[in-house]
Amino acid sequence: MELYTIFGNPVSHSKSPLIHNSVFQKYAPNKRFTKTLLIDGSKLREVYQQLRISGASVTVPHKEIAYKVCDEVRGIAKKIGAVNCIVTEKGKLVGYNTDVYGFLDSISEWSDIEKVLIIGAGGTARALTIGFLERDWDITIVNRSEKRLENFREFPIKLYSWKDFEIANYDLVVNVTSAGLNDDSLPMDREVLEKVFQNSRYAVDVIYKDTPFLQLAKEIGLKVKDGSMMLIYQGVLANQLFTNNQIEKEKILKAMLEVYE
Numbered sequence: 001m002e003l004y005t006i007f008g009n010p011v012s013h014s015k016s017p018l019i020h021n022s023v024f025q026k027y028a029p030n031k032r033f034t035k036t037l038l039i040d041g042s043k044l045r046e047v048y049q050q051l052r053i054s055g056a057s058v059t060v061p062h063k064e065i066a067y068k069v070c071d072e073v074r075g076i077a078k079k080i081g082a083v084n085c086i087v088t089e090k091g092k093l094v095g096y097n098t099d100v101y102g103f104l105d106s107i108s109e110w111s112d113i114e115k116v117l118i119i120g121a122g123g124t125a126r127a128l129t130i131g132f133l134e135r136d137w138d139i140t141i142v143n144r145s146e147k148r149l150e151n152f153r154e155f156p157i158k159l160y161s162w163k164d165f166e167i168a169n170y171d172l173v174v175n176v177t178s179a180g181l182n183d184d185s186l187p188m189d190r191e192v193l194e195k196v197f198q199n200s201r202y203a204v205d206v207i208y209k210d211t212p213f214l215q216l217a218k219e220i221g222l223k224v225k226d227g228s229m230m231l232i233y234q235g236v237l238a239n240q241l242f243t244n245n246q247i248e249k250e251k252i253l254k255a256m257l258e259v260y261e
Helices: 016-027 041-051 063-069 099-106 123-134 147-152 190-198 212-220 228-242 249-260
Strands: 002-008 031-037 055-058 085-089 092-096 115-119 138-143 158-161 172-175 202-205 223-225
Touching (some): 002 016, 002 041, 016 031, 016 249, 041 063, 055 228, 063 092, 085 228, 099 123, 099 228, 115 123, 138 147, 147 158, 202 212, 212 223
Parallel strands (some): 002 031, 002 055, 138 158, 172 202
Antiparallel strands (some): 085 092
16 A cells, blocks of 8 residues: 655645545555644654655645755756655655646636736745746736745846735736635735726635635626635646556546545
8 A cells, every 4th residue: 555645734624635535546546645744844754754655745834844855856846945745756755846837727717817916925926926937927916014025036027015016907816815714804905906806807816715805806707716726736736746647637637526526
């Protein structure tokens, strides 16, 4: 039996075992996916080896540590500096990041995107910025404080704090803050957000549920998505790595959607 797990803190809410086991049960019965609460991220490599697992998903707050403990990092994860998927190859820990392309796959039907506004300036914003720049999208980031914007000065994008934000027309607005996760808050002043939406077409919240941000966007007439499909699509890409690309992407997606919905 090959074992896989997800490392996180918290991790009890994770749907990763559900979606990955749906694929393993159908197409790879010798594999099984579990969840592991990892409080001390510095012990990730040690625990990984103790569990004798063949691979792992990594969620908050351990993605940056995972990047550091891998023997090799491949693909866009090298630019982002964060790993959310690890596989064992010839005794080495190899790290990948499937979050960005999972997000892009989840909005693939919106094929006419050129201008994007990202609300928030944390790790997810950085990852999406790198992925969006690969598509030559025009990116603007707005954040409550100016301090976190310093981490984005290296990129050819527009940066604003709430104080100096200048609203423009956007194809896509993405909320990467935690506003609305456990309350009814919005990621920025309602009046300003309404004006943003009136000049936009699509909205995505990376939180896995219908949030006040998305509710307001729908009221104004935007097409919207929550983060659940991003979770599914990044999981599809991770599962391909776990199964060494032996299962067709469409079969993985179908199995995951059947149990998630």
